[in-house]
Amino acid sequence: MQLIPCPWCGPREEVEFHYGGQAHVSYPADPAALSDEEWARFVFFRDNPRGPFAERWSHTAGCRRWFNAVRDTRSYELHAVYRLDEERPVTT
């Protein structure tokens, strides 16, 4: 079982966390202005890369705070965790 470093609580067991999918996908400012296709892209489409992926996590069974993480989808290694209001950090 993986340890996930919550930015507020430190490393905790992965069962305490809830996965929230791709990070940096913002709710559109004006959904009504979007075409059906643009809206469908927001609702249904997410990246699925092999390698580093910025994604959202919530420490559901802990501090209940959401945060972002860059995780390698091949090794599951977490390269970085960062707050929602922070830019995606540069990772190698």
Added chain:
Amino acid sequence: MSADFRLPSGGRIDRDTRLRFTFNGQSLAGRKGDTLASALLANGLHQVTTSIKYGRPRGIMAAGVEEPNALVQVAEPFSEPMLTATTVELCDGLVADGLVGHGRLDTEPDTARYDAKHAHCDVLVVGAGPAGLAAALTAARAGSRVVLVDDQNEAGGSLLGRDDYLDERSSDAWVCDVIAELAAAPDVLLLDRTTAFGAYQDGFVLALQRRTDDLGFDAPRHVSRHRIWRIRAKQTVIATGAHERPIVFSDNDRPGIMLAGAARTYLHRYGVQVGRRIGVFTTNDSAYHAAIELAEAGMDVPVLIDARHTVPPKLSAECATRGIDVYPGHVVTGTEGQERLTDVHIRSITGGHADTVVCDTLLVSGGWNPAVHLFSQLGGSLRYAPELGAYVPGESLSSARVAGSAAGAIELMACIEQGAEAGRAAVTAAGFRPAAEIPVPFADARADEAAATVLWRVPGSENAEEDTQFVDLQRDVTVSDVTRATGAGLESLEHVKRYTTIGTAHDQGKTSGMLAAAIVAEELGADLADRRPTTFRPPYTSVSFAALGGRDRGELYDPIRVTALHDWHVAHGAEFEDVGQWKRARHYPRQGEDMHAAVLRECRAAREGVALMDGSTLGKIDLQGPDAAELLDMLYTNMMSTLKVGRIRYGVMCGIDGMVIDDGTVIRLADDHFLLTTTTGNAAMVLDWIEEWLQTEWPHLRVFATSVTEHWVTVPLVGPKSRDVLAAVAPDLDVSNDAFGFMTWQDAVLDVADGIPARICRISFSGELAYEINVNAWDGLALWEALINAGEPYGITPYGTETMHVLRAEKGYPIVGQDTDGTVTPQDLGMSWAVSKKKADFIGKRSFSRAENLRPDRKQLVGLVPADPTVLLPEGAHIIESDHLPEPPVRMLGHVTSSYDSAALGRTFALALLRSGRDRIGEKLYAPVDDQLVPVTVTETVLYDKEGARRDG
């Protein structure tokens, strides 16, 4: 055969403690410290069972977890299926039988205790053999927290099965010294009888500890039988040793054919002779030691057959002095014997000389396979080592290192040095400074004299009918089975494994996997270095579900949530149903009533008199903050910001895809204060949902959301007489329709006990005049009993969730999650009235105008009435158009989501999701039920009191 194969001295058993046991119905005796296998061998018994497919006699082949043959079913002292005789510690009164194929689970409940414990350390060492001990000692001396696990009942690993000297003392003395030092260290945890069976990310290792198995009937009841250790280590040293590899030849499966190292273990550890007249077949030097040691112990060892042309000169000479004829460049081509080996056929590799040797035992060594399981489980890549004929770790991992024969080391000195080095590296990586001097004892075990050769198999008959060259003994898979797989075009070892079942038995290919990989490569003309081994996955050895389940069974399997009124429900005969983790009263049967009768009675009471239920499980979320109204406008499809203080509004929540995720009521307590209710099962989800939006999208909104579900007891009081009952308990409250209108709430102090504060909401989930009375949880029982008393003149009736369902369905109120399934919009439910046209945006709004969600043939919620008013449609039943069942595929128009018998309607009815449902109202359709087609008529969803006349009483 003579029954006593126990040597008069030697071994590590307690000779003074005699243990009686029964095997295959035969009463036998062993000694404390024996395994079942060593005790059987001491009684001259090799055969344990017969094989799964061909019924061939099979005996003990190994001395540890790699055993492919000796499967047993243990009946006493603890019933357990499918264990290997080589890993069952003997206890007094043990009863076991050889097992053919599948084990039999006991039908009696397992009353033993199982538990789990966490351990955290800097360095975890797996294996207490020479490498592991050196690693643990190095790590401990650096002052780190160390956990050392070993699967045997005592430390020493391979040293237990040999007669090596370290620093000119018996290796036993060194092992004892190391263990004593580790045991005295403050932060070292030593776990024997503990098998690390799974290695996962971030230093997480699972291990199974057998705590009482060796105690047999004397095992204390209060001690858990098995314990799962969940170990989190900064660094792991894998010193798991190696498994000896057999060689495939014709009739290589007879009882009496055994791995050479196992025979040494039975000799040195258990004082057991594995036979009287012993042949040896090897590809390397290690079996020479076996031959010499067994001859020294008095066994007749007539021949040593070495597949190598160049044999070790000194060892050969030592063999000669003991009368062991060494045959260089020879192989075993076949064997004879039924229940026990009698003869061994040998032949020169180059042809010419051939002979038959009379033997009751044949020791085989084809080299050693490093036990790389845990390393591979961690994702470590493996490399083929041609000099070993085996896979070894092919890379270093940042937090796990492999040492000793698990890393491919052959010689004792190398194992110890590697262990010490791995311990030093691990403890350094964990942030400690290791001692400058690493304590490595000098091993005078001799270096190998001649290089090993690699021999997978001695060719025999390839005719599948006659083929007795067994690769996987447990699965009865032969060489011809493998060649049939490759002949069928299978190349990947993973495919061959699944085609032949090689490596899929209890032993997971510990002796057969490498042989299979090699034979496949040979058949394909491929180099093993270019091929991938099959993936090692946990568990390394079998782990029972009882152990994995631990204490999480029965009542502790899942938390049980009960309301503050639970004991009253129990005392009044309620039947319960599980709703998530909640226990909810489903109905309250009276004497002689079944659920159907009870529910009809409860429904009648609610529609004609007064009834009450425990609605406390309803999810409740307290929402506070200056921006709470703005948030609610985004969360609900309808407008919440216009709700006035003192009023209540029903609302629907959707996902961004426009599908209904929950519904409930919103109560405005103050400008900046709301109470939301959710469905029982969605309370946690809705709180998560609110927090997610608040944190991730709208952090500027000043709102707090708090779960208050358990703070309140909620009692719906339902029926035309509910106003009278409420008036009785709340004499200070004006309960008239004008003063206390529908969808408003009032705070009141009830004339109950010393006066209890209550919040009363005029909400109806039944269509009747109804109130939801909320009080502090600790006042719940007083409220409930006061209502029962006050309602007594009106025949007040407690009702359960089943009646609640019937009442709401009669009114066409959907239950989210029962009448919806994540593909249903508010419009599909006929709730366009709850979808705001005024709001610029809310979650889900944009999706409503997607083309897919505007299709006229979407499934919509409708009512159904069966033509026969006594026929109850099963929930989930499909709905079709034609009055006969056409050839498949049959076009399904929808399905029944709720179905009940109604006291108020005097008939059965149902709700259904139906294609173009609202356009089909009045149509006659059919529901296939068993082999009947039940005719039904499509109706509006509201079947009772369509004009809503009953709401105000």
